[in-house]
Every structure is written in structure tokens, then in C-alpha cells.
Amino acid sequence: MIKELHFRTPSRAVLHDITSQVQAAIREVKIESGLCNLYVPHTTAGLTINENYDPSVCQDILQRLEALVPMNGHYSHSEGNADAHVKASLMGHTATLMIEKGQLVLGTWQGVFLAEFDGPRSRRVLVKITATP
Amino acid sequence: MIKELHFRTPSRAVLHDITSQVQAAIREVKIESGLCNLYVPHTTAGLTINENYDPSVCQDILQRLEALVPMNGHYSHSEGNADAHVKASLMGHTATLMIEKGQLVLGTWQGVFLAEFDGPRSRRVLVKITATP
Amino acid sequence: MIKELHFRTPSRAVLHDITSQVQAAIREVKIESGLCNLYVPHTTAGLTINENYDPSVCQDILQRLEALVPMNGHYSHSEGNADAHVKASLMGHTATLMIEKGQLVLGTWQGVFLAEFDGPRSRRVLVKITATP
Numbered sequence: 138m139i140k141e142l143h144f145r146t147p148s149r150a151v152l153h154d155i156t157s158q159v160q161a162a163i164r165e166v167k168i169e170s171g172l173c174n175l176y177v178p179h180t181t182a183g184l185t186i187n188e189n190y191d192p193s194v195c196q197d198i199l200q201r202l203e204a205l206v207p208m209n210g211h212y213s214h215s216e217g218n219a220d221a222h223v224k225a226s227l228m229g230h231t232a233t234l235m236i237e238k239g240q241l242v243l244g245t246w247q248g249v250f251l252a253e254f255d256g257p258r259s260r261r262v263l264v265k266i267t268a269t270p
Numbered sequence: 271m272i273k274e275l276h277f278r279t280p281s282r283a284v285l286h287d288i289t290s291q292v293q294a295a296i297r298e299v300k301i302e303s304g305l306c307n308l309y310v311p312h313t314t315a316g317l318t319i320n321e322n323y324d325p326s327v328c329q330d331i332l333q334r335l336e337a338l339v340p341m342n343g344h345y346s347h348s349e350g351n352a353d354a355h356v357k358a359s360l361m362g363h364t365a366t367l368m369i370e371k372g373q374l375v376l377g378t379w380q381g382v383f384l385a386e387f388d389g390p391r392s393r394r395v396l397v398k399i400t401a402t403p
Numbered sequence: 404m405i406k407e408l409h410f411r412t413p414s415r416a417v418l419h420d421i422t423s424q425v426q427a428a429i430r431e432v433k434i435e436s437g438l439c440n441l442y443v444p445h446t447t448a449g450l451t452i453n454e455n456y457d458p459s460v461c462q463d464i465l466q467r468l469e470a471l472v473p474m475n476g477h478y479s480h481s482e483g484n485a486d487a488h489v490k491a492s493l494m495g496h497t498a499t500l501m502i503e504k505g506q507l508v509l510g511t512w513q514g515v516f517l518a519e520f521d522g523p524r525s526r527r528v529l530v531k532i533t534a535t536p
Contacts (some may be wrong), residue, residue, distance in 0.1 A: 271436070272501055272503055272508065307438060307499050307501065309499075309500065309501055309508065310510075311508070311509065311510030311511075311513060312510050312513075313452075313453050313454040313460070313510065313512050313513055338471055339467055339471075343467070345459075345463040345466075345467075346459035346462050346463055346466075347457060347459040347460050347462075347463050348459070352459075352460065352463040353467075355453055355454060355460045355463060355464060356463060356464050356467045356468075358453065359451045359452070359453050359464055359494065360493060362451075362452075362495055362498075363452045363498070363513075364452070364498045364499050364500065366499050396501060396508065398438065398501050398535070400438070400535050
């Protein structure tokens with residue numbers, strides 16, 4: 138079964154912390170041990186895992202991506218969001234996380250982020266949880 | 271079981287749309303719900319998910335990657351394809367997609383692409399499909 | 404069950420080949436066919452798959468990442484490792500590999516690398532192996 142998480146991103150480019158919603162989806166299914174697949178069904182947003190303690194880390198990731206792939210660069214795609222497509226592919230759209238003791242396994246400083254590059258928008262993240270022995 | 275998909279890429283750098291071949295591999299196994307793992311066993315090609323409606327999006331991704339990692343930059347690797355190795359690592363080699371109602375779950379505008387950076391070549395993409403409850 | 408692999412990275416930035424340790428973890432569980440999920444629980448290190456034959460390929464990847472995301476760039480995060488966070492997100496933190504005949508399935512020239520960007524450090528890579536029919 139696939140669960141859909143819904144988010145409203147607040148600005149054009151933001152790393153939106155979705156860790157607590159993913160954790161809640163895992164608690165609902167009440168499994169001990171397993172895998173948690175995440176999928177972003179959008180072409181101008183992606184997924185990344187990074188620090189969710191000091192918010193300046195997310196700012197640095199966004200600013201560096203903007204320096205490398207500027208919104209106002211030269212692109213063929215005419216919708217004004219070509220940079221967002223490139224940035225989304227750099228971050229990726231799929232992640233497989235581990236579940237142990239009914240909890241998402243994350244490093245001490247890690248959070249899971251929806252990487253929005255063409256907001257503000259309504260976005261979905263698909264979650265599929267599979268129990269393992 | 272692992273299924274191998276075979277492709278002949280037409281040029282040095284191309285995002286080659288493999289969505290229909292992945293869908294066909296899923297239809298063959300006749301499962302309702304599951305996961306579809308993709309793996310690129312090459313070091314100068316990768317995988318990405320992005321828009322397959324307006325082809326200018328793929329052109330923009332390739333052109334921006336070339337601006338960031340130029341073929342004729344300064345590299346140590348002497349085969350003339352060092353840029354292709356870097357680009358492949360930026361795109362990644364593995365993806366886990368979801369299957370529901372016997373179909374690959376993709377966003378409206380999404381396709382799955384073999385990201386070729388050192389073609390034209392014969393390339394393989396490995397597909398492993400697992401049923402889930 | 405999750406197995407933890409432990410590594411001591413030798414320098415600030417290095418692609419540390421972990422292929423043989425991942426293979427050893429697979430041999431321990433004695434399965435024929437399955438999936439091997441890898442996860443890096445750190446925010447300044449990631450995972451990548453690339454050539455482990457000519458070491459100049461890894462040097463080129465690291466040097467190009469440094470050109471794109473310089474250690475001494477302008478960042479908000481004050482710990483001096485903001486570049487390492489950005490580079491880790493570009494490489495990614497999760498990978499799903501395939502197992503067949505009790506072995507990791509890799510291309511001829513491929514290895515699996517812990518991508519260290521803020522070493523030297525003690526690092527962990529989590530491995531979860533699941534048998535498939």
C-alpha cells in the first residue's frame with residue numbers, strides 16, 4: 138500500500154523537512170523492522186537527506202545549487218523553471234530508508250527533506266513501507 | 271530474478287527514455303503491487319527521473335551538466351571520459367520505483383531515463399521486481 | 404536486521420572503497436538472491452558507485468566537486484564544513500543494490516564508495532539485506 142503525504146511549500150526554493158510526517162506514517166503501520174521507500178512524483182522537486190539541526194545548512198545547499206544552476210541562466214525550456222528540473226535531478230527522486238524498533242533509522246543530525254525548486258506549490262511524497270524479517 | 275534491458279544510445283550525451291521498457295518488464299511479471307529496483311551497471315552512465323513531455327527539459331539538464339563538468343576540463347583520468355564518470359555520479363546509479371495496479375507509479379510528467387554520458391554505446395539497465403502485500 | 408560497517412577515513416575528502424566489506428556482509432547471511440540496501444547516517448558524507456579500477460577517476464570526481472562546491476566558498480553554516488554538506492547531498496545517502504548467486508551485482512568496473520567530505524573521521528555504513536524469491 139502506498140501512502141501519500143501532502144505538503145504546501147512556502148517559497149520558490151526550500152528544503153522542507155518531512156521527517157515527522159514520514160515517522161508518523163511508519164508508526165501507523167505498526168511494524169518492527171522494515172524498509173521505507175520514498176518517492177517524489179514531481180519533476181521540479183526532489184528528495185534529500187541532510188542536517189535538520191542548524192537551518193543554515195539547508196540555506197547553504199540551496200544557495201550553492203542556485204550558484205551552479207541559476208534560475209536566470211540560458212535554457213531551452215520556456216516555462217521559466219528549467220533550473221528547477223536540473224536541481225531536482227541533482228537531488229534525486231527516490232530514497233530507501235530503514236526501519237528498526239518501529240522507527241525510521243536516521244543519523245543524529247539527519248532529517249528527510251522535500252527539495253522544492255519551483256514553489257510555492259502543493260506537493261506529494263509517496264511512502265511505501267515493507268516489513269522485513 | 272533480474273531482468274536485463276538493453277539499449278543502444280545514439281550520441282555521446284543523451285537522456286534516453288526507458289519508461290516503456292520498464293513498464294513492459296513489470297507487465298510481464300503480472301504483479302499487482304510491489305517495488306521495481308533499477309540499476310545501471312556502468313560507470314559513465316547513470317539514471318534519472320524527470321520530464322519526458324517537453325524534450326527541451328532533457329536538453330537543459332545535459333547542457334547544464336556539461337557547463338558544470340565540461341568534457342574538455344582538466345582531469346587525471348586519461349581516457350577522455352572523466353567528465354562522464356563525474357556526471358554519472360551526480361545522477362546516481364540506483365532507483366527504487368513503486369508499482370500499483372500492475373503499473374509503474376510515476377508523476378504526470380515523469381519518465382525514467384538512462385543518462386548516457388559516454389555514448390554512443392550498448393548499455394544495460396537491470397530491473398528487479400518484488401511483489402509486496 | 405541491520406549490519407553496521409565501520410570505517411576510518413584517511414583524509415578530508417576521499418572516495419573510500421567499501422565494496423569488499425559489503426560483499427562480506429552479503430556472504431555472511433547466505434542468501435542466493437535479494438536486495439542490499441545501503442545507508443550513510445552522516446550529513447557530511449554520502450555514497451556513490453563508480454570505477455574502482457583506475458584511482459584517477461575518484462580523484463577527478465573529488466576535484467570536480469571541489470571546483471563546484473569549494474571548501475572556502477561563502478556559506479552561512481559556521482563549522483567550516485558547509486561544502487561537505489552540499490557535496491553529500493549531491494552524491495546521496497541511500498543505494499539499493501542487487502544480489503544474485505550470493506554476490507553483489509556490479510558492473511565490470513564498478514565499486515561502491517563511501518564519499519567522505521569532512522574527514523578524517525570514523526564513519527558507519529548501514530547494510531540491510533533482504534532475500535527475494
